[in-house]
Amino acid sequence: MESRQERAHGSPALRVENVKLNIIEVDGLTKKFGDLVAVDHVSFQVKRKEIFGFLGPNGAGKTTTIRMLCTLTRPTEGSAAVAGHDIVREADEVREHVGLVSEKMIMYDRLTAYENLKLFGKLYGIPSKLLEERIDELLGLVHMSKWRNHQIGTFSSGMRQRINLIRGLIHLPEVLFLDEPTLGLDPQSALEVREFIGRINDEQETSIILTTHMMLEADMLCDRVGIIDYGRIVALDTPTELKTQVSGSRATVLEFDIPNLSQEMILKIEALDCTEKLSQETPTQLKVHVKGQDAFDNIVGAVRSDGGRIAAVRNLDPTLEDVFLSLTGHEVRDAVTEKVTTTEHRHDMGSQRRRARVR
């Protein structure tokens, strides 16, 4: 990645060429708050019309990076260009081209949905007639037309986030920054929001940069994912590529439900040659990374020999969670806030992902 970076900034001519290709160019961006290094010499590019995901636990530096790119925070070191404009020297130009939907909703409870959208539309200098049309169009897009003249304060969090999203899109920005867009939403709303993000990217050709601590969200939505931990990008690639890297091409993950799972069984499975890594998810659930053709038979044999009953077996692809774990040596557990269990989630994801890819 570093070498690619150097090449990109090799000559001014090349850089101009890159503006057409890359909507965002980041070079050694650093932010320090006193002694704390929130973002540590981060470099990457985001291509036009791409959905780029920042994945990492809370406090990894995702939000600070986004805030610097939005001109809300001044970088301590390094530089970045958004839509061909320097984020420090040409902050005003950058602001024309970006939209921000941050974790804290940018809306006023005592104003109606329409009034909120109108305010921000006016701040972007959109002529009244066009603005009226666009507000109606956007409200329709998120199925909120009938709530047009209701105060935001009376909305559920899912409804609010939908308004908040189209608020960020009111000036049809080239680049849309989404900081944790599904945080604190119920699964249904989160799903709708994800769907909407995909659609905007597709129809408006908006480049989208989103941060999330939810591996599955990144996996489902993003064309490329940057994994960030302690202010550094530890990996950057397509989700598929990242998962291949971590597991080796033919490795498999098996998940067993064993109602009478015992410590002896775990030890026995761990001792098998085919077992690469093993983790216990719940008291009755076991996740095993395996290799080799006879791995399944061997594990089933080991469990049976101890009198274990196998209720279910699933063959899993490695997730971005596994990628994160293998790259950083720790899990992203501290940050799981979506109000669903992992299994339900995966179910949602599967169908959702198919849909998303079909579009």
Next chain:
Amino acid sequence: MSSVRIRRELSHSLWIAWKDLLEFRRNRMGLVMLALMPVFMMVMTGFIFPSGNVLNRVPVALVNLDEGLEGLNIVSQLETINEESGLMELLSADSFDETKRMIFNGEAVGGIVVPEGFSSALSNGEQGTIIVFTDQSNPQISATLSTVLEEIIDGIGTMRAAAVVAGLAQQANTTLNPLAVVVPYAVESRGVVEGSTSYFDFVAPGIMAMVVMLSVMTGLPRAISYEKDIGTLDGFLVAPISRLSIILGKVLAQTTRGLVQGIMVMVLAYVLFGVTIHGSILLVFILLFIGVFSFVGLGILLTSVASDEQTAMMMMSTLMFPMMFLSGVFFPIQQMPPIMQGIASILPLTYATGALRKVMVLGAGLENVWTELVVLIGFGVVLLAIAVPVFRRAMTR
């Protein structure tokens, strides 16, 4: 800056102000407080601070130890005067000791004693002495009470002397006004404007200036740090609008709110307390506006320095109290010790209050208040020159 650009920035400010005022209008509790605050200020300050040496039915013990006619005479005159004025409630007592006891027990705040031999002293051509007891634990009331009683007794004495002089004059066959002999010098007090003024006339302009300016100074940091806290300020900061139009929009909204409150004070003062404005209302508004201008810089500065809403509020109240009490809103600056007068002279509110009072109470015109206007504009320019760069810097950390 081109005029197109200025117009665009102004329109951004107006939209932000529109938003703030709309939010404010829909906040019912806020509206109630908006109306109540000036009412409280007026009522509290107007009724608590006495507007002169006025007593209202304070209990006073009265003892007559004299056995002659003169004693009865003066007691009945005291009672008549008191019935008309309602200053005291006279409680009869039997002795010195009982008077003291009544004061100790708090039944009376003072005592009047006509001592033994009062009549005989007078008939022997000597002065008759009346003793006034006061309660030293309550210096304000005692001072007022003794002043009032001295005045009353003096008045009774003067009437008596005038009667004597009139009798003598008749005997000497000359015509003269007996009062010219007894009280040769008379004092006539006149105000520079017609009619008498009450404490409300004094305090209303000050409260108006204070309410308007403080609501801008406190409202501004509160409004901005609140939006910073809940994250909505980012919506303005990430939009292609200048930092200045954000703050200008906020200032416009707060100023409107402050002026509405100022008008409310004016109306209340007129309706409830009979305060009239002698000068031009336009000048009053100009003064309020320039007063706000003088404060805006301070508000912006506090906004930039305060990291969150709580800090902003704390800084506000720390600054508010000295301002309220030192700038002559409630107490005349001339009565303060020299150091405090010095501090008062560096507070913009002092000048705004002074000028507003001149216009409202005395009917002064622009030519009488231009020094204050210049000082206020000076404050505004200097504070803004400091505040605007600090604010710009603070918004992009």
